[in-house]
Amino acid sequence: MAEIAPTADPASRTFRVKLDLPQAASLKSGQFARLVVPIGESSCVRVPGSAVVARGQLEILFVVSNQRAQLHLVKTGRKVGDEVEILAGLEPGEAVVVGGAALLVDGQPVEAK
Numbered sequence: 001m002a003e004i005a006p007t008a009d010p011a012s013r014t015f016r017v018k019l020d021l022p023q024a025a026s027l028k029s030g031q032f033a034r035l036v037v038p039i040g041e042s043s044c045v046r047v048p049g050s051a052v053v054a055r056g057q058l059e060i061l062f063v064v065s066n067q068r069a070q071l072h073l074v075k076t077g078r079k080v081g082d083e084v085e086i087l088a089g090l091e092p093g094e095a096v097v098v099g100g101a102a103l104l105v106d107g108q109p110v111e112a113k
Contacts, residue, residue: 002018002019002020003017003018004016004017004018005017017035019035044077044085044086044087045085045086045090045091045092046080046083046084046085046086047061047083047084047086047090047096047098048082048083048084048098049079049082049083049084050098050099050101051084051096051097051098051101052074052076052084052086052101053101053102058073059073059074059075059076060072060073060074061074061086061089061090061096061097061101062096062097062101062104062106062110063090063094063095063096063097064095064096064097064110064112065095067109067110067111067112068107068108068109068110069097069104069105069106069107069108069109069110070106070107071104071105071106072089072090073089074086074087074088074089074090075087075088075089095112097110
């Protein structure tokens with residue numbers, strides 16, 4: 001790194017960084033760019049958006065166990081494409097109902113397809 005500005009812009013919470021880059025024909029002095037710096041990795045459980053059902057203020061989904069639908073209250077996070085991140089209420093590897101979940105009730109028999 002060549003230089004980091006000593007203060008951040010309070011409105012955008014950004015700061016200026018000047019980098020020394022290798023010579024490249026496509027890069028010109030003074031060009032503007034955005035840099036994304038990964039600060040860590042995290043693993044998450046994501047399910048299709050159709051699996052999450054909103055009932056009032058609650059978000060639920062149904063897990064298939066012993067050929068029955070078990071209601072799980074979940075806490076959702078970010079949406080990534082047509083998938084929803086599940087922050088709490090679901091363990092990795094659990095089978096969830098993705099079609100017709102809004103019509104199910106807890107304990108209802110289901111058939112996996």
